[in-house]
Amino acid sequence: MEPILKVTDLSKSFSRAGKNEFFAVDHVSFEVMPGEILGIVGESGSGKSTIAKLITRQIDATTGTIEIDGQDITKLTGRQLIPVYAKVQMVFQTPAGSFDPRRTLGDGICESLRNKGISKVEREAKARGLLEQCGLSSEFLERYPHQVSGGQCQRAAIARALMCDPRILIFDEATSALDVTVQKQIIELLQQLQREKKLAYLFICHNLALVQQFCDKVLVLYDGKIVEYGLPDDVILYPQSEYARRLVDAIF
């Protein structure tokens, strides 16, 4: 079976005025198989969001390649990326900011299907179903981003990411604002989609317990580099690197 996401030797450097360029993501390689859940943990500033932005081509890579479903997307631009975004979707770290303040959540959620030319009735029906599954009533379709709570917005963002039936979904700390019961409901929804549609996840998360329970593999990032990569139980119970040991110690 081919990996749905394959990242090879990926890095991103930012040049800072007066200083040497610095690598926010430093030559990382990993892959995700269909239906697999890869957790990414690491302290603030370790480059997690940068990896997510690289994979979704919001920023350009300095080195390395990104393959989605066997297609190299590292150099694609503009319209070429549109079909790619039918396969890879992302839930942003700042869900409130990821909805247009002048448009309703419904507009945002339905936008991908609207761009595909699917009728309003059809796309709204689908949006209602997904909102329901994320624990929100369909009334939220009419709300504006500033009229909903952080957690509600996060769930709307999850619904939006699921609208176009992606193959891999990237979560950038997308369950951080949810209380445990809603979080459980979302995780169950994700697991169900994983079983039924072989949906794969890249799950950026600070919650090691959640990672241990939910992810098939975990990758520990430190200073832009991968310091651990393996089964969650192995990484959490027998951390190899100094940083991972401290991370685990700090939590358990």
Next chain:
Amino acid sequence: MNETVTVRVQKVKKNGIKARLIFFLILVAVLLLVTIFADKIVPYDPYAQDLSLSRLPPSASHWMGTDQYGRDVFSRVVVGAQTSVFSTLALVGVISVFGTIVGTLCGYYGGALDSIVMRISDVCLAFPGLVFALAIAALLGGGVSNAVIALAVISWPKYARVARSQTLALKNGPFVSAARLSGSSSMQMILRHILPNIIGPILVTAMLDIGTMMMELAGLSFLGLGAQPPTAEWGNMMSGGRSMLQTYPWLVLSPGFAIFLTVVIFNLLGDTVRDYMDPKNSRAR
């Protein structure tokens, strides 16, 4: 419960702004109606000279007195609105649309286009506006349309700057990225997400600019580079009366008051539109 209270507070605040907006829109509508039908409603022919009536002070029959040729000043002020208001609106309309398009494209695409356009606009903004406009108007010769062209040439960069900086602030923001991930093309992103979010500040700039532009146009006419006599135009009328300011003050004060009133109405409308456009005050359309 709490939520309904907040929503209600927002609604009340919103309704206040809406009432204000409607009030000023009505004022502007009245102003425009008067302007459009100026010919029909004036009591006297604004161009009819009668030297026997020269320089009469304001009275019941001549509300704003008469000028040195015996023309009714009130009629001239009302008819003068046609030149002053319409040319100002045309000017602001053209520069705001043009500047916004240019600025948005520069901000969104960047690159060589951006550098070139921004250098041109630097040049325009570096010169004192009216002096530059004077030079252009002098080059093109007198006349209202030439004055409008001169002011347009120097004034569009203001809008390009506003549009560009707003676009830059938005284009890498999460909601534009999210739209891109939803498979939107660049044009869709600009039209659906960027323009609607930057139109507020631009509209406000335009509303507040109406006053400034009206005064600059009047200024050019005052200096003899805009509307030419005997055309009734406010700047030009003030210019004609300026030597008699002490003896026959109504000749200058009447068109001056017309400019003042119009500028104030448009400025207040601009402020209200700004409040109205603020997304924090907005509820479902």
